[in-house]
Structures are given as C-alpha cells and as structure tokens.
Amino acid sequence: MEWKIVGVIAAVCTTSGFIPQIIRGIRTKRLDDVSPVMYLLFIFGISLWLSYGVYLEDKIIIVANAVTLAFSVFILVLRYKYMKQR
Amino acid sequence: MEWKIVGVIAAVCTTSGFIPQIIRGIRTKRLDDVSPVMYLLFIFGISLWLSYGVYLEDKIIIVANAVTLAFSVFILVLRYKYMKQR
Numbered sequence: 001m002e003w004k005i006v007g008v009i010a011a012v013c014t015t016s017g018f019i020p021q022i023i024r025g026i027r028t029k030r031l032d033d034v035s036p037v038m039y040l041l042f043i044f045g046i047s048l049w050l051s052y053g054v055y056l057e058d059k060i061i062i063v064a065n066a067v068t069l070a071f072s073v074f075i076l077v078l079r080y081k082y083m084k085q086r
Numbered sequence: 087m088e089w090k091i092v093g094v095i096a097a098v099c100t101t102s103g104f105i106p107q108i109i110r111g112i113r114t115k116r117l118d119d120v121s122p123v124m125y126l127l128f129i130f131g132i133s134l135w136l137s138y139g140v141y142l143e144d145k146i147i148i149v150a151n152a153v154t155l156a157f158s159v160f161i162l163v164l165r166y167k168y169m170k171q172r
Contacts, residue, residue, distance in 0.1 A: 006138050013131025020123035033119035037106035045099025048092050055089050 011064035018071035022078070031079035039076045046072060097150035104157035108164070117165035125162045132158060 025031040046069045053061030111117040132155045139147030 003138060003141050006134050006141075010131045010134035010138060013127045013134065017124045017127035017131060020127070021121040024119070024121040024123075028119065031119050033110070033114065033117050035107040035110040037110075038103045041099045041103035041106070045096045045103060048096035048099065052089060052092050052096060055092075 011060055015064045015068045025078050029082050039072050042072045097146055101150045101154045111164050115168050125158050128158045
C-alpha cells in the first residue's frame with residue numbers, strides 16, 4: 001500500500017473541508033454559530049504547521065496548510081462581515 | 087530550534103481548536119451555521135491521518151488525530167441533537 005497517497009487524500013479532505021463551510025456561509029449570510037476562537041486557534045496552529053512544512057521542505061504539508069490558512073482567515077472575515085451587516 | 091516542539095504546539099492548537107466550538111454549541115444550543123459536510127470531510131480525512139500516524143508509528147500524529155476525530159464526531163452529533171430539539 002502506498003501510504004503517501006493516504007497522506008495526500010487525508011490532506012485534501014481536511015483542507016477542502018473548509019469549502020462547504022465557506023459555501024454555507026455565503027449562502028445563508030450567517031456564520032454566527034461558528035466559533036471565532038476555534039478559527040483563531042486554527043490560524044495560529046496552521047501557521048505553525050506551515051513553518052514546520054517549510055522546515056521539512058515537504059510540499060504536501062506546505063501546500064495543504066497554506067490553502068487551509070487562507071480558507072480559515074476567509075471564514076473568520078466572512079463571519080464578521082455578515083455580523084456587521086445586520 | 088527544536089522543530090518537534092513547533093509540531094507539538096501546532097497539533098495542540100488545531101486539535102484544541104474544536105473545544106471552543108463545542109463550548110459555543112453547548113452554550114447557545116445551536117450549531118446550524120456549522121457545515122455538516124465540512125465535518126463529514128474532516129471525519130474521513132482525520133481517520134486517514136490517524137491510520138497514517140499508526141503506519142508511521144508517530145505518537146503525536148496518532149494522539150492528535152484520535153482526539154480531533156472524537157471532537158469532530160461530537161460536534162456533528164450535537165448539531166443534529168439541537169436541530170431535532172427545535
């Protein structure tokens with residue numbers, strides 16, 4: 001079994017998992033129930049994963065975490081945008 | 087610089103990130119804005135990360151993902167519990 005493929009599929013799932021959250025937020029214009037503390041911890045943690053990936057020179061870790069970081073920041077920004085609009 | 091520590095702190099942040107989401111859900115008894123598709127993708131992806139950790143025999147990956155998996159399942163269960171109660 002090629003375990004690297006398992007890692008790639010795992011990374012794709014946990015990274016792309018944020019896409020349905022973004023779509024849901026844009027559709028309902030509401031992200032109130034989403035915890036901002038969760039996303040702040042994520043942004044901090046994922047930044048560390050990213051730097052860890054740079055240190056390891058592991059492209060999978062770098063790309064997966066760079067994309068996840070962008071998604072997390074976007075969700076947090078959307079949340080405050082929609083809260084402000086009401 | 088001890089890069090293993092960076093990895094541990096990163097894992098602690100991304101795993102414990104789910105705790106404020108659980109606390110928020112229990113407090114507001116509402117998780118409607120949280121995307122169920124996101125959590126389903128997470129549960130699948132984290133299960134793969136867990137098996138990858140078992141293959142690598144890496145305790146940090148195993149523990150972090152086992153805890154994250156439990157948190158993700160719990161959030162999804164809470165979401166449906168609160169939706170059903172209304």
